[in-house]
Amino acid sequence: MQIQIRQTTNAETPAICDLIEAAFGDEQGLEVAQLTRDLLADPSAQPLLSLVATAQRTEIGDPPLGHILFTHAKIHTGSAPSDPIPSAAILAPLAVRSDVQSQGIGGRLIADGLARLTAAGVDLVFVLGHPGYYSRHGFVPAGNLGLDAPYPIPPEHADAWMVQALRQGLLGRVQGQVACAEALDDPRHWRE
Template sequence: MDIQIRATSDSDRLAITDLLNAAFGPDGAEIAALVSDLLDDPSARPLLSLAATRDACVIGYILFTHTQIAGSEPSLASAILAPLAVHPDHQGRGIGGRLIEAGLKRLKDAGVDLVFVLGHPGYYPRYGFDPAGERGFEAPHPIPGEHAAAWMVRTLRPGVIGTVSGQVVCADTLNDPRHWSE
């Protein structure tokens, strides 16, 4: 299968919305609205928005937006992955993993030190994510104890974990408690 990973443009917005609706079912409209708001939110910048395409059709999507660690050095660069989506007709073929890997590589090349995600604890560790709470990073809003393993971090620069800790501050759009409950 010939899949291309590329940066998105404004002309992809409708295709991204359609993909999110297909991938997330009843929650798709809410997630599509969140993505649209994040793409327009100056506090989310710098951001990285990537699409997986096949025959010019968007079949996968990933968004990374700017975060900060409260009280950390301004030179520490971090981001959060939210969301990752693959069209149901193309799931189980490694497209999500390719999007994650491409995004992490681009972020590392851009000087980003840490990437956070609130996601499935059985999936993201395959890509180097570890429990963030155990590493001293608090989520923007409390995560219920039974879901603590879903709050994860990936270091892109050796030696960062253990030298910094604190609460993650995300873009204004994402800083809503309803986005942090399971």
């Protein structure tokens, strides 16, 4: 299947939320879809990057195959104000339609998003997700590098809080706590 990845439009929000509800299922799907709506409308999430994957020959109104959202984040380093603080983003959520999962669509969305963020000058991207999946896409555990999540992650899930540097020389040198957009700043969103 030939896939195209492009930025979303506001008109696509209902279709994206339908995709997310179906991909996550039941109550979690409703919660993640509402979080996505909230993040897309949240000024503190700006700048954000919202991408959809569609089939190459998609008709207008056809549902997307996948969606990924990156929102603005800050790192509170405790350093002197004159020290440069890396720019950061948080990946949340990533959803792929269940009938096309395991075909590389999620990986393509991640790669395209990271390339666009690199071009925009973002330095670090964080995610709270499945370590086995995200490690295949270049993410490494962030906590043992001194980069703490907005809320504590239980020790048994510590490896789920991950980071990827989009510029060399940052990991191990920058430490601090990540602050997320207001819509994501709720402990219930930080369970894994």
